[in-house]
Amino acid sequence: xxxxxxxxxxxxxxxxxxxxxxxxxxxxxxxxxxxxxxxxxxxxxxxxxxxxxxxxxxxxxxxxxxxxxxxxxxxxxxxxxxxxxxxxxxxxxxxxxxxxxxxxxxxxxxxxxxxxxxxxxxxxxxxxxxxxxxxxxxxxxxxxxxxxxxxxxxxxxxxxxxxxxxxxxxxxxxxxxxxxxxxxxxxxxx
Amino acid sequence: xxxxxxxxxxxxxxxxxxxxxxxxxxxxxxxxxxxxxxxxxxxxxxxxxxxxxxxxxxxxxxxxxxxxxxxxxxxxxxxxxxxxxxxxxxxxxxxxxxxxxxxxxxxxxxxxxxxxxxxxxxxxxxxxxxxxxxxxxxxxxxxxxxxxxxxxxxxxxxxxxxxxxxxxxxxxxxxxxxxxxxxxxxxxxx
DNA sequence: TGCACCCGAATGAACGTTCAATAGAGGCAA
DNA sequence: TTGCCTCTATTGAACGTTCATTCGGGTGCA
Numbered sequence: 001x002x003x004x005x006x007x008x009x010x011x012x013x014x015x016x017x018x019x020x021x022x023x024x025x026x027x028x029x030x031x032x033x034x035x036x037x038x039x040x041x042x043x044x045x046x047x048x049x050x051x052x053x054x055x056x057x058x059x060x061x062x063x064x065x066x067x068x069x070x071x072x073x074x075x076x077x078x079x080x081x082x083x084x085x086x087x088x089x090x091x092x093x094x095x096x097x098x099x100x101x102x103x104x105x106x107x108x109x110x111x112x113x114x115x116x117x118x119x120x121x122x123x124x125x126x127x128x129x130x131x132x133x134x135x136x137x138x139x140x141x142x143x144x145x146x147x148x149x150x151x152x153x154x155x156x157x158x159x160x161x162x163x164x165x166x167x168x169x170x171x172x173x174x175x176x177x178x179x180x181x182x183x184x185x186x187x188x189x190x
Numbered sequence: 191x192x193x194x195x196x197x198x199x200x201x202x203x204x205x206x207x208x209x210x211x212x213x214x215x216x217x218x219x220x221x222x223x224x225x226x227x228x229x230x231x232x233x234x235x236x237x238x239x240x241x242x243x244x245x246x247x248x249x250x251x252x253x254x255x256x257x258x259x260x261x262x263x264x265x266x267x268x269x270x271x272x273x274x275x276x277x278x279x280x281x282x283x284x285x286x287x288x289x290x291x292x293x294x295x296x297x298x299x300x301x302x303x304x305x306x307x308x309x310x311x312x313x314x315x316x317x318x319x320x321x322x323x324x325x326x327x328x329x330x331x332x333x334x335x336x337x338x339x340x341x342x343x344x345x346x347x348x349x350x351x352x353x354x355x356x357x358x359x360x361x362x363x364x365x366x367x368x369x370x371x372x373x374x375x376x377x378x379x380x
Numbered sequence: 381t382g383c384a385c386c387c388g389a390a391t392g393a394a395c396g397t398t399c400a401a402t403a404g405a406g407g408c409a410a
Numbered sequence: 411t412t413g414c415c416t417c418t419a420t421t422g423a424a425c426g427t428t429c430a431t432t433c434g435g436g437t438g439c440a
């Protein structure tokens with residue numbers, strides 16, 4: 001993933017950017033080609049079709065997200081601290097990479113999403129779920145289906161980031177902490 | 191809104207259904223026409239373009255949602271009870287009307303959404319916000335930007351409903367209460 | 381007669397995809 | 411070294427399809 005062919009990467013990045021600006025319909029392959037400084041035919045050298053381009057873009061985004069979050073992790077933290085750090089760093093990743101946030105949200109609400117493997121589609125929630133199961137073993141968390149809990153947490157992250165990106169609210173350090181606290185209180189045993 | 195022309199309503203409902211199944215791209219006007227038992231030209235008697243059809247569909251969905259939720263409201267409840275009832279009945283509305291849920295989620299993550307008026311786009315959150323402000327006056331809720339809180343609540347409702355509709359979890363009475371409780375604990379003063 | 385409603389074939393633009401042609405890189409024999 | 415072959419990467423014009431939209435015409439009611 002790190003060393004994709006120059007052009008292939010340019011195609012992925014251009015598509016990402018264009019989809020953020022114009023949505024799926026609004027980004028014809030011809031425009032992708034122009035933006036990536038590539039001929040139309042070249043795209044089809046790397047991708048079978050527009051559909052597979054978009055599917056691969058989803059993997060690519062998940063990869064970028066994963067890599068970004070891992071950087072922040074540290075060992076010497078208790079469970080709650082670790083939760084705060086994870087919640088906030090994920091949220092900040094989306095804010096710093098709006099193209100990724102917009103693309104993912106569009107993707108998961110499109111007919112593409114049901115078509116990709118479950119393993120693939122649940123990857124971002126899986127890491128959260130492992131974390132929850134660790135918490136459960138310590139008896140810190142509420143009794144609740146871990147999968148459901150993971151989904152709710154993931155959604156709280158995306159929602160906060162999107163609200164910020166849409167300019168509906170402005171999130172600063174204070175608000176990040178408030179939000180993480182809010183979500184924390186919703187999952188922990190009271 | 192109640193007494194739309196027969197055909198106009200058929201067009202809206204068909205579009206809603208088709209978009210749920212095939213997404214925006216996947217529902218050509220010709221198919222809408224066929225499904226609604228109407229000629230292609232007829233659609234353009236009621237709507238200027240596909241875009242305005244979709245925009246109106248958004249209003250139409252908001253209207254249906256509003257109407258459904260109002261039915262459940264009662265007066266003789268304290269704030270917390272009222273919150274639970276609202277949260278659960280909204281969530282159930284989306285579950286019972288999957289076309290609406292899928293359409294709204296697709297819509298708000300498409301380039302259409304930024305193009306519609308703020309008044310329009312924030313309508314569903316507004317009612318929640320009034321409710322929050324009432325809670326604030328009684329000092330029941332956490333200190334937090336009410337707008338942000340409203341967004342987070344609304345998203346929790348949609349997320350739960352979608353998780354159920356996607357078959358990722360199965361929500362029964364027990365789970366609805368759990369979820370409402372979880373969200374309640376995240377917004378109330380502890 | 382006019383107006384609202386409705387029809388569906390026709391139109392033309394937009395778009396995804398293909399393909400024949402070209403350039404360059406590497407290998408290999410003479 | 412030179413000439414030749416092959417394989418990959420790249421190009422962009424051309425193709426065929428799909429689709430939103432138009433338009434000329436039809437029906438029935440005021």
